[in-house]
Amino acid sequence: MKHARRLFKIGMTLFLALAVTVILANWVWAAEPSTSGTTRIIMNITQFDQGDNQGIAVSAQLTDNGKPLGNDPVEFDLSANFFGAQQVNLATVQTDATGTATITYRPTAEGEYNFTARFRGDESHPQVEVTRTYTYSGPVSQYQPEAVGLTAIRQWITPVIFLGVGIFWLLLIVIAVRTLGGIRRAGLQGTTKSKSYRKFGQVVYQKRSSGN
Amino acid sequence: MDSVYYKDRDKLQEAATRPIFHSGLRFRIITLILAIIVAIGAAAYINQFINGLGVTGLNNDVFWGIYIINLVAIIGISYGGAVVSAILRLTNSGWRAPITRLAEAMALVSLLIGAIFPIIDLGHPTHIWRLLASPNPTSPIIWDIVAITTYLLATLLFFYLPLIPDLAICRDSLGDKAGRWRKKIYDVLSLGWKDLPQQQKLLNWGSKIMSIIIIPVAISVHSVLAWVFAITSRPGWHSTIFGPYFVVAALFSGVAAVILVVAAFRKAYHLEDFIREKQIRYLSYLMLVLGILYLYFTFSEFLTEGYTLDTASIPILDSLLTGNYGPLFWLFAIAGGIIPVLIIAIPRTRTTTGLVIASALAVSGMWLKRFLIVVPTLRQALFPVPTQPYSGSITEAAITLGALAAIPLILMLMFRVFPIISVHEMEEVEARESEPQPGLAPGLEQVKGGNQS
Numbered sequence: 001m002k003h004a005r006r007l008f009k010i011g012m013t014l015f016l017a018l019a020v021t022v023i024l025a026n027w028v029w030a031a032e033p034s035t036s037g038t039t040r041i042i043m044n045i046t047q048f049d050q051g052d053n054q055g056i057a058v059s060a061q062l063t064d065n066g067k068p069l070g071n072d073p074v075e076f077d078l079s080a081n082f083f084g085a086q087q088v089n090l091a092t093v094q095t096d097a098t099g100t101a102t103i104t105y106r107p108t109a110e111g112e113y114n115f116t117a118r119f120r121g122d123e124s125h126p127q128v129e130v131t132r133t134y135t136y137s138g139p140v141s142q143y144q145p146e147a148v149g150l151t152a153i154r155q156w157i158t159p160v161i162f163l164g165v166g167i168f169w170l171l172l173i174v175i176a177v178r179t180l181g182g183i184r185r186a187g188l189q190g191t192t193k194s195k196s197y198r199k200f201g202q203v204v205y206q207k208r209s210s211g212n
Numbered sequence: 213m214d215s216v217y218y219k220d221r222d223k224l225q226e227a228a229t230r231p232i233f234h235s236g237l238r239f240r241i242i243t244l245i246l247a248i249i250v251a252i253g254a255a256a257y258i259n260q261f262i263n264g265l266g267v268t269g270l271n272n273d274v275f276w277g278i279y280i281i282n283l284v285a286i287i288g289i290s291y292g293g294a295v296v297s298a299i300l301r302l303t304n305s306g307w308r309a310p311i312t313r314l315a316e317a318m319a320l321v322s323l324l325i326g327a328i329f330p331i332i333d334l335g336h337p338t339h340i341w342r343l344l345a346s347p348n349p350t351s352p353i354i355w356d357i358v359a360i361t362t363y364l365l366a367t368l369l370f371f372y373l374p375l376i377p378d379l380a381i382c383r384d385s386l387g388d389k390a391g392r393w394r395k396k397i398y399d400v401l402s403l404g405w406k407d408l409p410q411q412q413k414l415l416n417w418g419s420k421i422m423s424i425i426i427i428p429v430a431i432s433v434h435s436v437l438a439w440v441f442a443i444t445s446r447p448g449w450h451s452t453i454f455g456p457y458f459v460v461a462a463l464f465s466g467v468a469a470v471i472l473v474v475a476a477f478r479k480a481y482h483l484e485d486f487i488r489e490k491q492i493r494y495l496s497y498l499m500l501v502l503g504i505l506y507l508y509f510t511f512s513e514f515l516t517e518g519y520t521l522d523t524a525s526i527p528i529l530d531s532l533l534t535g536n537y538g539p540l541f542w543l544f545a546i547a548g549g550i551i552p553v554l555i556i557a558i559p560r561t562r563t564t565t566g567l568v569i570a571s572a573l574a575v576s577g578m579w580l581k582r583f584l585i586v587v588p589t590l591r592q593a594l595f596p597v598p599t600q601p602y603s604g605s606i607t608e609a610a611i612t613l614g615a616l617a618a619i620p621l622i623l624m625l626m627f628r629v630f631p632i633i634s635v636h637e638m639e640e641v642e643a644r645e646s647e648p649q650p651g652l653a654p655g656l657e658q659v660k661g662g663n664q665s
């Protein structure tokens with residue numbers, strides 16, 4: 001009997017230890033998203049040409065265990081050498097029912113482009129991303145500003161401002177020549193100095209004295 | 213009676229030419245210190261010239277930094293000096309006479325120093341040639357150059373015209389005491405001035421026209437500087453208020469700088485008999501109005517931008533009011549705006565010392581405000597990539613300090629040649645004010661003259 005009780009105690013202890021271990025393990029595993037490695041992104045890059053609409057279509061299919069993950073955000077980045085190497089975020093697109101998110105991009109030049117599709121993960125899926133290089137050769141994007149109004153006025157703004165500045169400079173030159181040149185000429189022509197000259201600076205005081 | 217006035221005239225001429233002959237130990241020490249700071253700034257620029265803009269804290273995001281801040285701040289100071297002098301001259305304010313020379317000289321010198329900064333900012337001075345050889349009229353930079361050059365020409369003429377009679381005084385009264393090279397300068401620059409009626413007429417005409425012209429020119433220069441920012445579609449800059457906002461800022465800091473210059477030279481050369489506290493106090497009243505106006509503009513700008521909750525502007529307003537730049541913004545608002553206004557507004561603190569402190573705070577505060585206009589907007593990413601921080605570099609600090617030291621240094625050296633007070637203008641004002649008023653009894657003229665002296 002005593003032996004059976006001891007066995008029962010050992011059994012219970014083992015059972016409790018096992019239960020605690022299971023609970024702890026479950027808690028630890030639950031904190032981490034499933035890292036089963038089955039969440040994947042399959043990236044597909046194609047060139048398309050639909051008349052005026054040409055460029056690259058980048059699609060990313062998000063799956064878990066082969067099953068598509070719908071309504072999840074996928075970020076599309078482009079590695080660009082724009083003021084130094086940068087990851088430029090092109091767009092963030094929600095996956096559809098087939099787990100696919102697609103963007104279109106019209107390059108500014110022919111050459112190699114590195115696209116990255118990224119799923120940042122959630123409670124049950126880890127973050128996954130995939131990068132692919134695509135060599136593009138085809139029509140390139142050219143900046144074509146939309147036509148704005150005031151065209152008739154805009155073409156005159158610059159010449160009018162230049163004309164105004166020119167007239168102003170001419171005015172300054174006229175003032176300088178007339179004033180400085182006039183003073184110089186008058187000084188040269190004035191053979192006798194004015195009465196006030198020798199007593200320059202005293203004149204006003206003399207006037208004031210005479211006023212008194 | 214005459215002898216008293218002659219004595220006054222002699223005293224005035226002596227005071228006006230005092231800096232020419234008095235270069236004591238204090239002058240030499242201050243000149244040496246300023247020259248060393250300028251030399252360090254020049255060395256820093258040579259370093260930048262050799263190694264490129266990489267030695268600055270500028271980067272691809274914050275491509276305008278301390279250099280452009282200095283451009284706006286120093287040209288603003290220049291603008292204040294010129295406009296204050298022009299307005300006071302046009303309104304025939306008698307109290308202006310002793311300070312116009314200092315205000316105009318400060319306007320010219322600070323403009324010369326401020327105008328260097330676009331060249332420093334370009335990295336290599338040869339880039340100026342490219343700007344001129346293939347100008348792009350749609351670029352604000354080319355308009356900056358046109359505006360600053362026009363303003364420089366106008367300021368030079370504005371400074372030179374009233375100087376001609378004083379140079380003639382120096383030419384005729386200083387004699388051999390002036391020294392050979394000064395004599396030569398007086399001879400050439402006085403343009404044979406003999407105080408003939410025709411010369412007086414021409415001078416009055418030229419001075420009046422230039423006083424009228426300098427005001428719209430100065431306004432246009434600072435407006436163009438404002439539009440360099442405002443016509444770009446960037447949050448924090450793209451604002452219709454920027455033109456007048458910059459103009460008022462320039463006037464506020466400019467009048468404050470005039471007070472600093474006037475007070476410094478007044479004390480250094482003991483000109484208290486001519487530049488009285490009244491002159492500094494009157495200038496401070498202008499500063500008070502402009503300070504309140506600037507604070508109002510700042511409030512108006514922030515209110516209209518913040519109230520619409522525009523997604524592009526909100527991050528900048530956040531960073532200024534409560535974010536990274538919050539301490540700097542509130543330092544500007546309190547120390548650079550509210551405290552100077554209070555110092556001037558409260559009669560007890562409106563002493564010369566108080567006004568000098570208020571002016572120093574206003575000039576520094578306005579520099580800080582220009583920093584807060586330029587940098588936070590550039591830190592806002594236009595592309596979905598993080599921006600790089602900017603905090604300036606030792607090279608930029610050394611060049612800035614060198615340029616700031618160059619302003620008083622050039623002024624000190626300038627007044628070793630030119631009279632510091634406009635004798636001609638002082639006499640003119642005195643003569644006008646002492647002329648008998650029509651309808652006044654002879655006895656009353658005496659009373660009027662007595663009150664004014």
